[in-house]
Amino acid sequence: MVASTIVLSATAQHVLLAYSALLLSIAIAVPLAVASLHSRPLASAVMTAANLVQAIPSLAVVAFVVPLLGIGYYPALIVLVFRALLPIVKNTWIGLSTVDRGMIAAAEGIGLTGWQITRYIRFPLAYPAIFAGIRFAAILTNSVAVLTAIIGSGGLGGLILEGIAGSNVTKLLSGAVPAILIALTVDRALSVMERRLEKKK
Structure with missing residues (x-):
């Protein structure tokens, strides 16, 4: 048996x-996507980076960070931000940039500024793409947070690694089951939030 206090503490850390x-990642990605709307070179660089980095295995990203930043919570946080940032910025940019040109032209015709068009036209129409990126990133950060236990981030990944190392199925499951439940809960919560925003449009 694994003490409930240990599982709760690991869950909170996770x-x-x-x-x-x-x-x-959201705080960085959304402004970056908006900036990319107004700069073709920036958009090209961001999208190229997003496509390339998403192809790199998460374990390779974790291994790459260790020689540069060491181990512990903050290097793990940087790994997770890096992994979550690109799918969010990519989806946000795609959602914002693929709005029907006729609607943009009509908004410009009635005198809306570039910011007003982004706020009142682009963002409401881009919600599905934006939330798809955020939901993907939420699942990704949950799974990679487990993986970062190998560089000392602790949390549920620590229990899973200890369970594997000691052939202790109970300890392994005490880390794996909460991680799965968190992923399902967060995905469900984001789905509900997306539907509510859609209704308010």
């Missing part, structure tokens, strides 16, 4: 790490 990284 949630803090994974979803702090997700929030930081």
Whole structure:
């Protein structure tokens, strides 16, 4: 048996790490996507980086960070931000940039500024793409947070690694089951939020 206090503490560490990284990624990605709308070179660089980095295995990203930043919570946080940032910025940019040109022209015709068009036209129409990126990133950060236990981030990944190392199925499951439940809960919560935003459009 694994003490419930140990599981709860590991779960709290896991949630803090994974979803702090997700929030930081959103805070960086959305302004970056908006900026990319107005700069073709920036958009090209961001999209190229997103396509290339998404092809790199998460374990390779974790291994690459260790020689540069060491081990522990903050190097793990940087890994997670890096992994979550690109799918969010890519989907956000795609959603914002593929709005029907006729609608943009009509908005310009009635005198809306570039910011007003982005705020009132582009963003409402881009919600499905944006939320698809965020939901993907949420699942990704949850899974990679488990993986970062190999560089000392702790949390549920620590329990899973200890269970594997000691052939302790109970300890392994005490880490794996909460991680799965967190992923399902967050995905469901984001789905509900997306539907509510769609209704308010």
